[in-house]
Amino acid sequence: MAKETLLLRNVRPQGGETVDVLIRDGHIARIAADQHAAPGAQSIDGENAILLPGLVEAHTHLDKTLLGMGWRPHQAGPTLKDKIDTERHLRREWDIDPHRQSMRQALLSLGHGSTAIRSHVDMDTDCGMEGFEGVSRTREALAGLIDIQIVAFPQSGLLVRPGTLELMDQALRDGADVVGGLDPCSMDRDPKGHLDMVFELAERYGKPVDIHLHEPGELGAFSIELITERCRAHAMQGRVTISHAFCLGMPDRARALSLIDDLAEAHIHIATVATPFRPVPLADDLRAAGVTLCAGSDGIRDCWGPYGNADMLERAMHLGLRNNFRRDEDVEHALWCCTYGGAEVMNLENYGLTEGCRADLVLVGAETPAHAVVTHPPRKLVLKGGRIVAENGCALRDAP
Amino acid sequence: MAKETLLLRNVRPQGGETVDVLIRDGHIARIAADQHAAPGAQSIDGENAILLPGLVEAHTHLDKTLLGMGWRPHQAGPTLKDKIDTERHLRREWDIDPHRQSMRQALLSLGHGSTAIRSHVDMDTDCGMEGFEGVSRTREALAGLIDIQIVAFPQSGLLVRPGTLELMDQALRDGADVVGGLDPCSMDRDPKGHLDMVFELAERYGKPVDIHLHEPGELGAFSIELITERCRAHAMQGRVTISHAFCLGMPDRARALSLIDDLAEAHIHIATVATPFRPVPLADDLRAAGVTLCAGSDGIRDCWGPYGNADMLERAMHLGLRNNFRRDEDVEHALWCCTYGGAEVMNLENYGLTEGCRADLVLVGAETPAHAVVTHPPRKLVLKGGRIVAENGCALRDAP
Structure with missing residues (x-):
């Protein structure tokens, strides 16, 4: 007692x-x-x-951090595809073990007070289920210490890489918590095909959806329209998250605000990193419309970039800085995104x-x-x- | 020995x-x-x-930090003028003692490894020489520990506030190191009058110039043209810095790059905070043209905003993040700005x-x-x- x-x-x-x-x-x-x-x-x-x-790390990649592996100078070229291809190659060459690495990052997070993590985990025809199995072992090893949600994430594309759908299907059967997706236009070259597949998997396994959307401007806006349509058609209101959604920071404010209203109506959430070098969804726009915003570190010290320390209080600061928040109530809203906002998106109980x-x-x-x-x-x-x-x-x- | x-x-x-x-x-x-x-x-x-x-804090405001005074919720409205007016008012109400406060911030900086600081110090017809005298005492008290350059800074305007010129003149006679200026169009409403006065003071006292320029887009571009003309006319190449220069991040890249070429030709320096919520001069553009970029914390925990910790290594990280620097040589350039770049702007010997x-x-x-x-x-x-x-x-x- x-x-x-x-x-x-x-x-x-x-x-x-x-x-x-x-x-x-x-x-x-x-x-x-x-x-x-x-x-x-x-x-x-x-x-x-x-x-x-407990702080909530609502968007990261536990499987691919290089923490504890010594300093590795960044090698990838400037495009998204450069980063994806470089990473797939270095994963083998550097022996980036998903279990060991996810243990390191998850425990670093815990030290900073994050008690729940949503991690996208790569699955592709090169690494197969290795990432999923490694992070699943970490989830099990740290049960009771930190809650880990695994997003089955087709980082290298879904339709453009036949065999990936089967891996995602397998991961969802074996306990992945969320169906991931990625840039249905620019990466997979078939937005209808990609999104139909993602939502079909979600329906088959009764799982929520979290889609990476880097597509800028009107291309991203189009993808948001397609996601919103499917969210409604599958009655998945409250169970769909769009990560990054850079297009919502587009210069055409009227267009962005109209999309945000649609997101609110469909009860779709947004996850952000508060990236300082490109447009991002503004926290005030989302708050005014009633769209839940959560935040994450994204990749930490990985093949995508050298930054990050897994501290979600510091992430709240980045979110505050990026949104020009100065008043206490605004800075507190940034903190809300890193606590209650993340809890809502991850559907954490009690x-x-x-x-x-x-x-x-x-x-x-x-x-x-x-x-x-x-x-x-x-x-x-x-x-x-x-x-x-x-x-x-x-x-x-x-x-x- | x-x-x-x-x-x-x-x-x-x-x-x-x-x-x-x-x-x-x-x-x-x-x-x-x-x-x-x-x-x-x-x-x-x-x-x-x-x-x-030693790290170089090349743009800050030692006289106005609230460090050690307990948490004070941010009060100012959204515009620049709101912040300036609120601060002038709170300076009295909260007893923001420039000597005590500058001691606190300077020693915090020193703990983080900054061995030189360029501080703009407010002078206006309300506070008179108090800021200058307070920071001068700090400069003296910390001689041998940290080098402090004082910029005589007309934060509340120069022409719009008669009497300010006399204060700046007095400060320069009494040991201010640099002639400051501020938004010659938007703040002082007379760009020619403002800049003529600034450069005349600089010539009279043989001091360098450091002008705050928040003016966006073409307005800022116009002010940069006027500054560049005067830099050449007064043969002050290498002795003029423009702080912030947000307009150099304007969408019209061709115009911005042409201005940057002119700055390079006139050997004018840029100081940046790497603000994440608005356009900023891009480090790569400046580097390619040969313009020296230095960096600073700007205000730390003051009436302008609640952020900042005086750590110039962390500022290098912000600069790296803002410029999407990932490769070692680029991140090292961000560090260069916070060391050698600052030393060049401050003209530090040896x-x-x-x-x-x-x-x-x-x-x-x-x-x-x-x-x-x-x-x-x-x-x-x-x-x-x-x-x-x-x-x-x-x-x-x-x-x-």
Whole structure:
């Protein structure tokens, strides 16, 4: 009994008043001032730190990070296809083991307070199911520490690479959580064929959809129209996410806002990285229309680029900077995207900071939530299902 | 003798081969492998860390940070004028003491390895010389720890606020290093009048010029033309900097590149923050034309916005992200802007990593310079003129 009870004293949920939070059987049992720990129960003094729900890494690629493999200078050329082809080649040459690498990145995330990750995982006719199997092993190894959703992701194309559909089908039978897709026009050269296939898989396995859409301007807008049509036709409202959706940052504001209204009506979500060097969907446009925005690190230190550290509080800062957010309520919205927004997109159950919620929690030493975002100091404590899983910025479990 | 000699063993200048660096009388005396410390001389093991020249914070506002004053929610409205007016008002209400605040920010910078700072300092008919006097005291108090250049900066306008010229004149007589300016069209409503005044002051006092230019598109382009004309007329080639110069990121690439060629010909420098939410001058365009680009934090946690931490290695990362730099040589160029680029703009003497250079040095634990930029870990050691002034990310001198 005592082991399953934890009293977190002197913490400020979402930066509010100081309270004590009683955690029992993995959930928040009671939030009130001046509680007393049961005899023998563990009690921790939060020293007035801010209590947040576990951060949510809603868009990344666990299978392909180079973390812990020594510095590898970036080699790929400038186009998307250069990056995809270079990566497929280097995956073999450098022995980028998906299990080992996903363990490293997931535990780094956990140290920064992410308690849930949605990871796209490559499947193609070169690597077959290796990525899926590696990340599945990581998901199993870290069960209870961090929730990992696997997106079956046709990174090298679906129709243009026969055999990929069968791999995705296999992955979904073997436990992939989400059906992925990628640039139906520019990559797969057949938007109708690509999207019909993605939504058919989703219907067959009863899984949500998350589609990478890098296509710019009107090309991307066209793909968004096709996705929205299929979301409605398959009655998948609330279960479709478009990742990146750069086209929503197009100069033609009226066109972008009209697309965003359609997305809101179809209850389609957007995932962003807040890329600073190209147009991105603006958080205010999405918020005004009622479209849920979540955020992710995207690739971290991989064959696509050298940046990234898996810190979703720092990602909230990037999101704030990219959207010119300065006021507290706006910076807090950026934080919302990296917590509640991600939880909504991942459909996490009992997520939040109220009694009854699952005790996936992060303690941050900061004055206000906005202060936590702009300074993103090392997390003091991370709890997953009521258990302490990270302290002072580091997961308690060692990575391989 | 021993006190003035320091042997820095096992360091890798700019990430190259491991060597020992002998520092004598504040300068790099000898770079060679396997040196031996003189009897009684101090010797430090760098443990193969990368040795960089002191980072250069080439554009900031030391007088107005709110660091250490508790979290203050952002209050200003969206326009530039809103921010300027709000700040002038809050400066009194919140007692933003320029000396105390500039000490805090300068020492934070030093902890992150910046050994030189160019700070614009507000002067207007409300605050008079208070900012200048406060930052001048800081410059004096930190002499030998960090070099501070003061730009006499008419933040609230020059012609539109009679009396400001006299304050700038006074500041230049009293030791301001650089003549500042601000948006000659949009702020001062008289571009010819404003720029004539700025260049006349520069000529009278023999000082360089650094002009804030937020003006977008063709308005900014016009101001750049006027600045370039005056740079040539006053023979100030190499001594004029334009800060921000957002207009150089205008969609009309041909026009922007033509302006950049003119800047190169007039040897005018650009300072950037790599703002992610608006057009900025692209580092590659400037590099190709031969225009020196330096970088800065701009305002840090002030009435203009809540972001910033004074870390110029992290700024190099922002610059890399903003410019979509992925290859090592490109990320290294971003670092160059935050070191050598800044040193060129500030005209720092004996700057660099060769024998005879002043021993303003930073030790960073990273595999390569690009790795140092993307991870920007706490600096192991910072030397100023051969003296240890910061360790493990913190200046040895306490801030007020």
